[in-house]
Amino acid sequence: MMSQNNESCKTLPAGRVSKVIQIHPSLNCNLRCKHCYSSSAPGIKKELAFDALANIIGQAAEVGYNVISMSGGEPFMYQSLEELVRFSKSAGYFNSVTTNGMLLKGSRAKNILKYVDLIAVSIDGKEEMHDHMRSQPGAFKKMREGVAILRDSINYGFIHTLLPDSWKILSWLAGFAVDEKASLLHLHPLEMSGRATQHLGGLLFDQTDLYKIYISHYYLNTYFENDIFIQLDLLHRNNIKNNPNFVFHESCKPQLCASGFSTIFKELIINEKGDILPIAHGCSPFFTIGNIYSGEKLQYMIGRFMHEKMGYIIDLFQATYDNIMLDKELEIVNWSEMVIQKSHTLFPKEQLLNTQPNQ
Amino acid sequence: MEKTTFAEVEKQLMAHLSAANLSKEHLSHVSGSISKTYAAGLRIVDWWIYGIPAFERIVVQGQLPIEAAGTFQELIANKMFKEIRIFRKGIPVPHFFQVDLTIEKITEQMPKI
Numbered sequence: 001m002m003s004q005n006n007e008s009c010k011t012l013p014a015g016r017v018s019k020v021i022q023i024h025p026s027l028n029c030n031l032r033c034k035h036c037y038s039s040s041a042p043g044i045k046k047e048l049a050f051d052a053l054a055n056i057i058g059q060a061a062e063v064g065y066n067v068i069s070m071s072g073g074e075p076f077m078y079q080s081l082e083e084l085v086r087f088s089k090s091a092g093y094f095n096s097v098t099t100n101g102m103l104l105k106g107s108r109a110k111n112i113l114k115y116v117d118l119i120a121v122s123i124d125g126k127e128e129m130h131d132h133m134r135s136q137p138g139a140f141k142k143m144r145e146g147v148a149i150l151r152d153s154i155n156y157g158f159i160h161t162l163l164p165d166s167w168k169i170l171s172w173l174a175g176f177a178v179d180e181k182a183s184l185l186h187l188h189p190l191e192m193s194g195r196a197t198q199h200l201g202g203l204l205f206d207q208t209d210l211y212k213i214y215i216s217h218y219y220l221n222t223y224f225e226n227d228i229f230i231q232l233d234l235l236h237r238n239n240i241k242n243n244p245n246f247v248f249h250e251s252c253k254p255q256l257c258a259s260g261f262s263t264i265f266k267e268l269i270i271n272e273k274g275d276i277l278p279i280a281h282g283c284s285p286f287f288t289i290g291n292i293y294s295g296e297k298l299q300y301m302i303g304r305f306m307h308e309k310m311g312y313i314i315d316l317f318q319a320t321y322d323n324i325m326l327d328k329e330l331e332i333v334n335w336s337e338m339v340i341q342k343s344h345t346l347f348p349k350e351q352l353l354n355t356q357p358n359q
Numbered sequence: 360m361e362k363t364t365f366a367e368v369e370k371q372l373m374a375h376l377s378a379a380n381l382s383k384e385h386l387s388h389v390s391g392s393i394s395k396t397y398a399a400g401l402r403i404v405d406w407w408i409y410g411i412p413a414f415e416r417i418v419v420q421g422q423l424p425i426e427a428a429g430t431f432q433e434l435i436a437n438k439m440f441k442e443i444r445i446f447r448k449g450i451p452v453p454h455f456f457q458v459d460l461t462i463e464k465i466t467e468q469m470p471k472i
């Protein structure tokens with residue numbers, strides 16, 4: 001996700017621009033949360049093979065990627081998690097894991113944590129709200145037991161899925177995170193996909209909610225500047241306008257070669273099927289770069305992607321940018337979510353490459 | 360101005376954002392001002408909201424490195440900031456400017472209830 005302060009986040013590798021591979025090795029989870037965009041749930045057996053993942057991760061380091069972000073499903077339910085984080089650490093990566101914090105007890109978790117640089121624990125609010133969203137009484141208490149393990153042993157933070165009225169609890173959340181000695185609070189707006197569409201389908205953000213969240217974030221980030229970094233995945237249109245991170249101007253079109261790839265796509269996604277995608281989880285399969293089981297070299301997949309799809313990516317970013325600039329009502333926006341939605345409307349799965357990209 | 364305590368921050372935020380007569384236009388103004396301070400490279404160190412729940416004005420205190428002084432023009436040109444006070448800081452050589460910005464006096468624009 002792009003954020004105004006993303007690259008200065010103190011929890012990421014100092015002095016390096018973070019280029020993240022976000023891995024969803026399985027959709028298996030010990031919970032069945034109401035807002036889960038990946039519809040993860042207990043009993044999903046399928047998971048990505050360690051060898052195929054390690055092969056791609058090794059090659060991605062040569063292309064410039066330097067952070068592994070494990071997501072899911074619940075990463076601590078992935079059988080090969082220890083092997084994977086040990087491997088990526090040895091390949092020079094900064095390892096981060098997003099977890100519900102309920103499986104952090106025991107020797108297996110302890111061994112895994114040795115190779116992890118940052119843990120992000122998800123939190124939905126105060127106890128009652130958290131347990132409600134997690135569809136499990138006692139989830140909050142168990143998460144806090146996990147946090148107690150992290151507090152004194154590892155750099156960790158919280159991640160909160162923003163709902164339209166989250167502004168009411170943001171100051172509580174920031175105070176809680178500071179008291180729990182977390183170094184990061186990441187605020188990510190609810191994504192209307194997966195199980196969220198079934199359970200929370202009616203919950204749409206209006207601009208008033210977004211203003212309130214934006215103002216609260218700024219206020220709290222200012223106040224707690226020395227205690228915690230609070231990252232918000234929402235942007236004001238003023239900070240998007242003419243910003244080359246969001247639209248490729250004629251004067252600074254990206255280098256269309258494999259070595260320029262990680263500079264353009266600071267996040268690479270490996271989903272639960274092994275598909276490699278740019279932008280974010282849930283982006284149209286039209287933009288699939290390749291698959292970890294294909295046996296192709298990553299450099300080759302990237303080269304082909306740059307040649308065949310980069311023109312469409314430029315169109316997609318431009319269309320999203322134009323959409324925001326033309327609609328004066330859209331002041332606070334979730335850029336990634338808008339790009340994902342547009343990727344599906346402009347480039348549905350069925351679309352064939354029967355026209356030449358404009359490059 | 361004293362550094363605001365966290366209890367005050369929580370109280371101010373809640374009272375401010377829950378006020379029944381808070382208009383969308385006002386929220387838009389405040390958000391717009393925030394985005395402008397980001398763009399100007401101002402490092403915000405504190406906020407004060409006056410007149411809860413009606414809130415008449417917001418004062419934002421920020422620091423601007425000497426090298427970024429060119430940004431002043433942008434701030435001055437922005438009509439959202441009704442008052443701008445600049446203090447030179449650092450002894451003996453100034454190494455930053457303290458900037459106090461008063462964001463739009465808004466009471467008169469808010470719908471009466």
Ligand code: SF4
Nearest residue numbers: 029033036040073100
């Ligand atoms: S939101 Fe996270 S913890 Fe909840 S079901 Fe999805 S993957 Fe599991």
